[in-house]
Amino acid sequence: MRSPSLLPRRARALAAALGAAALLSACSVLPKAAPLDVYVLPVAAGAPASAAKTLPWSLRVVRPAAGVHLAGQRIVVMPEGNRVSVYQGAGWSDPAPALVRDRLLEAFRADGRVGALSSDERQLHADFELDSDLRAFQSEYRDGRPEAVLRLDARLVHTASRRIVASRTFEQRHASADPAVPAVVQAFGIAADRLSAELVDWTVREAAAVR
Incomplete structure (x- = not known):
């Protein structure tokens, strides 16, 4: 029993x-999470390096600060008004602030005038620091057509004194040839190239005025 x-x-x-x-x-x-198509930020064929002599100062490029909706890897779109959304099934290879920092570094290297470059990832000593806030990194619809919008509030800081020696807002827009994500990504790349070129020239000019 x-x-x-x-x-x-x-x-x-x-x-x-x-x-x-x-x-x-x-x-x-x-349900399983839908796979994402991952995109790098495209870069156009670089302009030839400047023939000017390499400048005798160093620069550290810092990853921009960004709000919550711009800090991640999703490709942000504003289809109407102030409504924020993302492209379904698509994302960036890195968070948007890292993409912007790396594109700026690429632009300085391609330009060639600032030879001593570093980023915030290594925290090496530098004479100047390029700090910034990423205000826009999104696709916006205008008259039914998407355009890439990049806006960056930049500050050039003299590291020894921690003094802001210059500041400026940079903005670039480029309309996409097509509403499909690959075409929108190409528009982001063109806008990023133009913004980076402007910022490189501004940085060199403002740093030279200090030294």
């Missing part, structure tokens, strides 16, 4: 097993 004390334990074990099986069954039918 079975011991009465064993029955509750066996019942509890059976119930636990059935519960676990039901949980696994439920998990197996949960």
Whole structure:
């Protein structure tokens, strides 16, 4: 004859097993996350390096600060008014602020006038620091057509004194040839190239005025 004390334990074990099986069954039918198409920020064929002599000062380019909706890897779109959304199934290869910082570094290297460059990832000593706030990095619809919008509030800082020696807002817009995501991404690349070129010239000019 079975011991009465064993029955509750066996019942509890059976119930636990059935519960676990039901949980696994439920998990197996949960929808999987949709895969993302990942895009790098395109770069146009670089302009030839400046023939000017390499400047005798160093520069650290800092990753821009950004609000929550611009700090991630999703490609932001504003289809109407102030409504913020993202392109479904698409994302950037890195968070938008990192893309902007890296594009600026690429522009300085291609220009060639500032030879001693670093980023905030290494925290090396530099004579100047380029700090900024990323205010826009999104696609906006104008007259039913998307355009890439980039806006950056830049500050050139003298690192020894921690003094802001110059500040300026840079903005570039470029209409996309097509509403499809690959064409919008190309528009982002063109706008980023133009903004970077403007910012490189401004930085060199303002730093020279200080030194």
